[in-house]
Amino acid sequence: MLTKDKIYVEAARLFQEKGYAAASMRDLAERLQLRPSSLYSHIRSKEDLLEKICFDNAHRYLQVMEDCLQRPVSAAQKVEQLLRRHIRIALEDPTSITVFNDEWRHLPQPLLERFLSLRRQYEKSFKQLLEEAMQEGAFKARPPQLVLNTLLSSLLWLHRLAAKDEKPDEDVLVGLLFEGLEG
Amino acid sequence: MLTKDKIYVEAARLFQEKGYAAASMRDLAERLQLRPSSLYSHIRSKEDLLEKICFDNAHRYLQVMEDCLQRPVSAAQKVEQLLRRHIRIALEDPTSITVFNDEWRHLPQPLLERFLSLRRQYEKSFKQLLEEAMQEGAFKARPPQLVLNTLLSSLLWLHRLAAKDEKPDEDVLVGLLFEGLEG
DNA sequence: AAAGCTTTTACGAACGTTCGTTCGCGCAAA
DNA sequence: TTTGCGCGAACGAACGTTCGTAAAAGCTTT
Structure with a gap:
């Protein structure tokens, strides 16, 4: 495995454990058995890792x-x-999902705005899909915005369970979430 | 209002905005129109604020x-x-709830262990209550552990909506969550 | 296969900055 | 006269990063 890739993988783990701001490049280097300065032969900055x-x-x-x-x-x-x-995704790769989910706010501008734009785009698609399913009569739960938020909160909570090794069964979870939608 | 109390209130806001690790005592002092050193006439340390x-x-x-x-x-x-x-609570006081919810992991030991113990105690009570309601036949959703997690994820997600000023209506939200439980 | 050249990688030392915090002083209220 | 508060200055530590160098690895030409 390329050193560069190892750095990204370990960075995700470190950011997950300590949070981006509390994680230091010296921490990261030590875990990779490198000196801090050596990291910069492969990456440009700490912010690039987060990005x-x-x-x-x-x-x-x-x-x-x-x-x-x-x-x-x-x-x-x-x-x-x-x-x-x-x-x-959340159960198989909880590490990078945690960073994606909790640490994005440390992105510097203008990256932060670009990231939030992608997020809004995703939520908009999700909401439209839910509305479509409601019009089909498949879902009774309402309103769409609130249903979206409760769904997303559960989905974006999963990585915490996965990190604690309490991975729920996929079918059971889908069943539970769907029952809530069908009303 | 006592300066000491103002410090705690503003600290919560600051930790919410930037996260504990990225928030500096100089930030905090400036918002209170104080010099950094003056803070220490009222508090003992940054960690005490978080605690x-x-x-x-x-x-x-x-x-x-x-x-x-x-x-x-x-x-x-x-x-x-x-x-x-x-x-x-989450809608009325999203600031300190955000800190409670997202920043506790920066507590130093042995405070961290004490905090996690309180949290486990709370979750245990909640789970027992859910099991009781299931035995009464009021709830059909299962298993208890997963129901607990989806509920908590929604509840602990609220502060993010409140911070974005998208506060959902209490009755509507309770209705949605309850429908999910009654199956 | 050997030699020469280029590119990549690791490193120690050090830079400037920011951090949380301490100290002693002066002022104001009690 | 004591107590509490705000302040400037400064401390040591930790931070992200840069720089010059040297060894290693890869490639090209003999």
Whole structure:
């Protein structure tokens, strides 16, 4: 594995454990058995590490959203597929998801604004999909904005459970979330 | 208002905005129109600020839990009351709740362990209450541990909405969460 | 395969900055 | 006269990062 990639992986772990601001480049170097200055042969700055982790995951979620939207199934089924893939990501890669979820606010401008824009785009798509499923009569829960928020809160909570090794079963969780939607 | 109290209030705001590690005592002093050194006439350290905010809120939640548990009503009604008071706290005081919720991990040992112990105690009571309501047949959603986590994730997400001034209506939210429980 | 050249990587030392905090002084209220 | 508060100055520590150097690795030409 390339040193560069190792740095990104370990950085995600470190940011997860201590938070971006409390994590130091000297911490990071020690974990990689390097001197602090050596890091800069591979990366440009600490902020770059955060940037890559945040945007890679943002694009990952947006890609999943795109995949689900263009499937030839009902809106409700699209939502289910979206939930499943969301759950899988959070359970399989809790480390970088934690950073994506909790540390993005330390992005410097103008990256912060670009990141928030991607996030709004994702939430907008999600909300439209929920509204579609409601119009189909598949979901009774309302209003869409609040349903979206409770769903997202549960999905973005998963990485904390995964980090504690309390991974819930995907089918059970999907069942629980769906029952709440069908009312 | 006493200077000391002003410091705690402003510290909570600052920690909310920047996170504990990224917030500096010089920031804090400037917002209070004081020089950094003057802070230390009133407080002992930055860590003390975090400690007070975290533990005050932990005790607040535990007090609410105690109140709800000893009411002479059904378990399901206790849960409803608990949700309502939870929601009210998060919407009315999102600032200190954010710190309580996101920044506790920067507590130094042994405070961290004491804090986590309070948290476990709270979650244990909540879970027992949910199980009771399930035995009464009021709730169909299962398993208790997962229901607890989805509920807590929604409740502990509220402060983010409140901070964005998107406060949901209490009755609507309780309705949504309860429908999910009743299945 | 050996030699020469280029690029990549690791390093020690050090830079300027910011951090939390301490100290002693002066002023104002009690 | 004591007590409490605000302040300027300064401390040592930790921070992200830069720089020049030297060894290592890769490539090209013999």
